[in-house]
Amino acid sequence: MVSTLHFSRRSLIKGIAAAPLAMPAILGRARAADPIRIGISGPMTGQFAQNGQWMKNGVAIAVKQVNDKGGIKGRMIEVRIADDLGPNPTAAANAVTKLATQDEVVALVGPHYTPGILPNLPLLAKYKIPCLTGATGPVVTQQGSPWVFRVRLNDAIGADLLVKYVTEDLQWKKIGLGYVNTAFGQSGIGVVKASLSKRGGEPALVQAHTDATKDYTSQILAFQQAGVDGIIVWTDDQPAGLIAKQSKTLGVKFGIAGNTAFSQPIFLGLAGEGADGCMAIGEFVKDNPDERVQNWKRLYSATHPGDEPELYATVYHDAAKLIIAAMERADAITGEGIQQALTAIRDFPGIVTRYGWTGNGDMTHSGIITKVAGGKPEIVKAISS
Incomplete structure (x- = not known):
């Protein structure tokens, strides 16, 4: 038997009148259950795509851990990804714009490269999105942006400590300099030059290259x-990797030191036997016996x-953990x-280090x-600022 529902005119009017009052509560519950979107701006295609894959891997593990426990205040985290092609200012600006306007993310992991993060500083302010970046160029946090949080060692510190090591511990007297001709390479080698100068030294020779350079024979022989x-x-x-490999092939005897690149898997794979003896200033090696690293x-x-994990997966896993911790503490x-x-975080236990915000964003x-x-x-030496 089918029953028929009867409404009086008065009850129908009351129901219609009450509907607008109920709608905000219904919408509020819907919004509370909506996923929280965070974005990854990283190189997903092209020359640097492997680094982007490692970034994704590290973030994904952190997000799965929190989602498996019920998310943040009952809301799941959802990751959106945009390809910034690495140290490509135009592609990076396009990637961040997409994540901000189309995906409506509330926080960003990356861009990773100094040339990629710099054009995005005004965009981060415009869209009010905090960005956790591994870009190490000193210029990144010299701009005074409150939206940038650097999760790796500033080259202004790291480059100076590397110069101190090779001049004092290794007793290098005559030093040549090389750099990739981007904002990252220029700012890093600028710190190296200043560090040599304050120690009473000047570079014997300075040579630039690009990411597209394949043959370093003439530069290596010039250093020799x-x-x-x-x-x-x-x-x-x-x-x-190519510099180390070709130096080995040419049989030169001088030492090689540099930024974190000289310890990474892509470098090791390209350099082969030429990697042995190369030194780097960095933050992470997977064989560090520290319990956090081994876990x-x-x-x-x-x-x-x-x-196995390397720097990109690890530091951006930490970056995602920092964002999650900030979400848990945030009023909204x-x-x-x-x-x-994020500005209130002090002594946060990550895998790479213990993170703490300072006024410039480091x-x-x-x-x-x-x-x-x-x-x-x-590891031959641990250092701190």
């Missing part, structure tokens, strides 16, 4: 002709069988709320000097 004890190079992973190594390898899960919560204050032996980077 200048009679250098060693060279300090500020560049990306691929050029670092992370096991977790990462269980998630990605046959693979908005870009502004997360930004304010959150990392320690690092390591490594030397490659038998194809693996080993």
Whole structure:
């Protein structure tokens, strides 16, 4: 039997009148259950795509951990990704604009590269989105942006400590300099020059290259002709690997030191035997016996069988954890709320280091000097600012 519902005119009017009052509550519950979107701006195609994949891997593990526990205040985290092609200012600006306007993210991981983050500083302010970046160029946090949070060691500190190490510990007297001709390479090598100068030295020879350079024979031989004890190079992973490999092939005897690139998997793979003896200022090696690092190594390898974590996966896992911690503490899960919560973070236990915000946006204050032996980077000295 089908029953028929009867409404009086009065009850129908009351129901219609009450509907607008109920709608905000219904919409409020719907919004509370909506996913929280965070974005990754990273190189997903092209020369630097492997680094972007590692970024995704590290963030994904952090997000899964929190979502498996019910999310943030009952809301799941959703990751949106945009391809910024690495150190490409135009592509990076397009990627961040897409994440902000189309995906409506409340926080960003990346862009990673100094040339990629710089054009985005006004966009981050415009859209009020905090960005956690591994870009190490000093210029990144010299702009005074409250929306940038650097999760790696500032080259203004790291480059100076590397110069101190090679001049005092290794007693290099005659030093050549090389750099990739981007904002990252220029700012890093600028710190190296200043550090040499304050120690009473000047570079024997300075040479620039691009990420597209494949043959470094003439530059390597020029360093040899200048009679250098060693060279300090500020560049990306691929050029670092080619410089080390070709130096080995040419049989030159000078030492090689540089930024973190000289300890990374892409560098090690390209350099082959030429990697041995190369030194780097950095923050992470997977064979560090620290318990946090080894627990992370096991977790990462269980998630990605046959693979082990490196710097990009690790530092951006930490970056995602920092965003999650800020969301949990924020009064409102908005870009502004997360930004304010990030500025209150002190001594946060990550895998790479213990993070703490300082007024210029730097959150990392320690690092390591490594030397490659038998194809693996080993820690030779721990340093802090």
